[in-house]
Amino acid sequence: MRFAPALIVRRFGLPHRRIPAMTRAGLPAAAGLSWVASATAAPASAGLGHGWQDALNSAGPQAAHIQDLWRLMLWMCSIVFALVLAAFLLALWRAPRSRPDTAPDLEAKQRPEAGIRRTVVTATVVSAALLFVLIVASVWTDRALARMSTSDALHIDVTAHQWWWELTYDDPDPSRQITTANEIHVPVGRPVLVTLHADDVIHSFWVPNLAGKKDLIPGRTSQMQFRADRAGVFRGQCAEFCGVQHAWMAFDVDAMPPADYEAWAAAQRQTPPAPSDPLLARGRQLFLSSTCVMCHNVAGTTASARKGPDLSHVGSRRTLAAGALPNDAGSLAAWIRDPQKIKPGNNMPAHDFAPDDMKALVAWLESLK
């Protein structure tokens, strides 16, 4: 670009003095450098566009429509940004230099500056037109989102608590209802209608691969819908600050082929039998004689409290403690022994069982699939 200033001098006939190279090149260089440095991190990280808690990796129509809008806005905004920046940098490039005692150009007040005014007005009109396009695009996308059919939808009732998700699969036949926690399974290709309640404070239900978020507000009931069009496990997370363990209030949406979903649902509807294995029986006995029953429900036992997550099929879940831990024996034991160490401030007290007891308890819980 070294010849550009000379071209400009000839074109506009203005006196031009060299601006220090550092300043002239520095601003855009530094900007480009910092941009490139941070933007290369994106493809370098295995993430953006491929992740499982990722707004740019849509797995259903809701997220897909939003991703289309994002692409349009990104392109339009980037082009406008580049053009304005170019005009700005060009203005800096071509301007002659001055000092504090350089006489100010007072003729600017007498000159009508019609050419400049025309440019400013044109730029404003173009901006307004482009903004209008963006508004239309936004409204268009809104309507596309509303058009998703909800006939034959799966109905799920979500109640958010500090800091876990209570899920009830609604069914006109009460014996076919499923109550679980922190993990949603849905069949691929079938719309899901989610009714949202909050038990305590405001939370937000967000699974970016599938849809935008919706807040769960105490005293109000709201709804959102989504559909998964391909199989996979997608992670969601609470997206409204809800207290000290907001960071670990995640959930899974496991989209499965319809047959697999039916199998899962059938298993969830079954009552876990009383175990015959002595280790498991000992674990069950320990559970029923501890304070666990004050908060948790396990179908087929006398433990029927609903203050904490339903544990009837806890062994079948991918994670524990709303996404904070993987679901394996070691993690479960650590969680039961001292939940405050893993999620400080959460509502579950510690249970420091003897090692043999803990082994039995964990074995029984893991058997609840």
Added chain:
Amino acid sequence: MTLRDAAAPVDVNDVPPSPDQVRSLVRTWSDPPGWLGWISALNHKTIGKRFLCTAFGFFILGGLLAAAMRLQLARPRNHLVGPDLYDQLFTMHGTTMMFLFAVPVMQAVSIYLVPLMVGSRTIAFPRMNAFAYWIYLFGGAMLYVAFALDIGPDAGWFAYVPLSGPDYSPGKRVDFWAQMITFTELSGLLEAIILIVTVFKLRAPGMTLNRVPLFTWSMLVTAFMVIFAMPSVMLASTALITDRLVGTHFYNPAEGGDALLWQHLFWFFGHPEVYMIFIPGLGFVSTIVPTFSRRPIHGYPAMVIALIATAFLAFGLWVHHMFATNVPELGKGFFTAVSMMIAIPTAVQIWCWIATLWTGRLNFRTPLLFVLAFFFILLMGGMTGLMLAAVPLDLQVHDTYFVVAHLHYVLFGGAVFPLFGAVYYWFPKYTGRLMSEKLGRWNFWLMFIGFNVAFFPMHLLGLAGMPRRVYTYPDMQGWGRLNAISTAGALLLVVSVALFLVNVWRSRRHGEVAGNNPWGGATLEWATTSPPPAHNFDAIPVVYSRDPLWDGAPREGQPSHVGGLAVGQREVLVTTLLDAEPDHRPVMPNPSPWPFLGAIATTILFIGSIFTPWAVVWGMVPVAITLTAWFWPRKRDAAAHLALEQQP
């Protein structure tokens, strides 16, 4: 009947004033000495400097809080800071920046500059000005004492109910936050009245509204926004305090209250709040660009209308903070449209600035560099703002790091960078010495690079699914790498601010001596010495132009300065609203300790009422006493005023 005692001679200023008259003016307008003088000081420059230092103090504290947050977030599952402390950190960071820094610092700069810019010896209501400063200081101090005692607020700077209500935030943490709001809103509202009256009534003769500098316009517009927006958060926080303290049910859905009521009231204030931070930044840009382009701004009327339009539209945007709630869909569409439309007046300003730069002759000194960075950073923030205005896209990126990126791009780019430019620009006026240009460039580049490295990755983090206000995160899909880069940028920012402080400290004693007008500026503050004398101008100038120092010389037969104002009393000239014609010449009050004592009494009332509602009743007594003593005229002052008196 005349109230004036004709026998007592009174010395008034000639044009130009004699050395005796100037000495008299200095004596009259200076702050008294000693510790009593320190609490009684009323000179607007004294209060302005205190205010500015306090606001920057809060900026540094808020920045250190953010540095701690960034260190915790640098790696997944980090254990540097636990969730309870982290929640206090981000609450204190947001609260400090939004309530204790961003708006107060703009008011602080205005308190010092606006009287000089409009050609006045003082700000309006100087005792109320002092009171507002003390209230601000005490409120901020209360909050930090609470934080230091580990009972700092932890429900976010926005304190959504029911989390911040009595059930889920027991103890006094949120009460300290809510009462801090009362302090800062009282201070802000009083300052707004002061600024409006100063601009409306104390302008030098000849400074018609058409000739008011753009920075002054931006502060006038901001003051009006304060008046209409801050009452909303005062109401919201008062209702929160009563819910927590005496059992009201404003936000309790079980008894007919509504959690969203808080959000409506808070954001009705909260959205104009960010424009109250942004618009003064626009004023800085509109001052620095013409000075360093050596030409008046292109399109002054359009610029003024753009400021007013932006302020007006800012009141119609607030629901865009609530798109994820179940407010009616049709309503959301309206707010999308207005949120996009507000870009238009800002765009007009950008085109006019570029036009000014395009046709100007540029002086690339540090103040201009900071303002040029504004163009880059604010523009990007505006683009992401348009994205957030679209409801569907907002539903993905709301409450994620995408918003954190956006808000820092617009606030840092739109306000902090221009503010740093303004400090480099006006430092010579405040202190008489220029800041180091070399250190300034290092400060600038480190800040620019550090800012972009810290905040650009957050756009990607938000799209990649990372929510806000989390004290840690799992090791997934590159979040760790992006967070680490962001932390590195944050540390660069810390270094750049440290460089700035070094530059300020050293330049005060060793900077190049500045003289009256080191930058060749056009506005009236450059017409007096650096720093200005206690009385600002030896004689008030008469104004004939928008750029008085460039083409404001009077023609043959026209007066150049105001004569006839008393030099032994704090007599000022009040002019008419539209055309700044001389109207009357009241006397401003003398230094007094009562604003300070009144602030102490008010502080006791406010802090006491966190603990018991009876503090409101009993606390009113010392407040009434101090305010009455403040008002009650002293015989000696009244006699002096009578000597100058002339009826209308």
Added chain:
Amino acid sequence: MTRAELTASGLQADASRQAPSSRAEAPPGATLAAVRGAALDVRALPSFAFGARSMMWWATLGLMLIEGTVFALTLATYFYLRSHVQVWPPQEPPPDLAVGTGLTLLLLVSVWPAMRAKAAAERLDTGGVRLWLTISTAFSILVLVVRAFEFGHLNCRWDSDAYGSVVWMLMGMHTFHLLTDAYDTLVLNVLFFTGPLEGRRYGDVGENAMYWYFVVFSWLPIYAVVYWAPRLG
């Protein structure tokens, strides 16, 4: 140059000019400033002014805008909360009409002495100001007494439900303004008896009256909402 010397040199404002009938209509200072060489000579300007010419008037206006906004937002809150329920008030009868209406009439009557005080002040009539300020003070104290009774006849508590909370908030905020304005008026009243007085104090009387008008007229929509909205909706 001292003022005495200027008086002697004949440059003082023409004292033979007739005083205008109302100080608020006095000619603007611009016609009194004179050009003497390079100086715009403002010695002949008055040292205080009434109405929108004065700084205190604008401060009072600012305060009215602020408090008016608070009242408007609280009224909006009332209707917002009401829109969420079917029955309003949810569990109690509406406030008793008699005391509230009586207070409203008393407030409207109290505008009269405030107007007289303002008019007396603009005539620089110290005796008239003393009389009408004393009557104003008496009215404001009476109003406060009746307001205390009114609280007992609201038929709701601030902690019974959201309805009670918002009614008490409206009443409480207005009472706060009644209290502060009553105290303001009292202090000014005492000052006019004890002195020291100067010209700007007469302007303060006018601004005090203006604020009282605000306190009275901002009550009217609050009265309408608190007393009539539950009956008419």
